[in-house]
Amino acid sequence: MTLEEAQKQVDQWVKTYGVRYFSELTNMAVLTEEVGELARVMARKYGDQSFKEGEKDNIDEEIADVLWVLLCIANQTGVDITDAFRKSIEKKTKRDNKRHINNPKLKDHGRE
Numbered sequence: 600m601t602l603e604e605a606q607k608q609v610d611q612w613v614k615t616y617g618v619r620y621f622s623e624l625t626n627m628a629v630l631t632e633e634v635g636e637l638a639r640v641m642a643r644k645y646g647d648q649s650f651k652e653g654e655k656d657n658i659d660e661e662i663a664d665v666l667w668v669l670l671c672i673a674n675q676t677g678v679d680i681t682d683a684f685r686k687s688i689e690k691k692t693k694r695d696n697k698r699h700i701n702n703p704k705l706k707d708h709g710r711e
Contacts, residue, residue, distance in 0.1 A: 637661040
């Protein structure tokens with residue numbers, strides 16, 4: 600599935616089952632909540648906290664929930680997420696094409 604297809608699928612779902620989009624401000628609050636839920640799972644899985652009884656490692660679900668709300672916000676604000684993401688990659692490539700490679704703090708970290 601492409602980003603464009605995902606954006607269209609979310610729009611169709613909202614129009615079919617969701618009645619309408621929540622307001623932009625409500626969706627921003629929902630996004631904040633979803634990012635918090637992702638952070639909670641990551642803190643337990645990769646950080647120093649442990650899962651509480653009944654909690655599950657559902658990082659995939661939390662990432663998908665964050666993406667869902669981002670696509671809702673893109674749809675309701677008229678953002679073509681495919682074009683915006685392409686421009687973001689171009690900007691980062693132009694700005695950072697040597698920065699990270701030449702960062703001594705990143706040498707030999709994460710390489711296998």
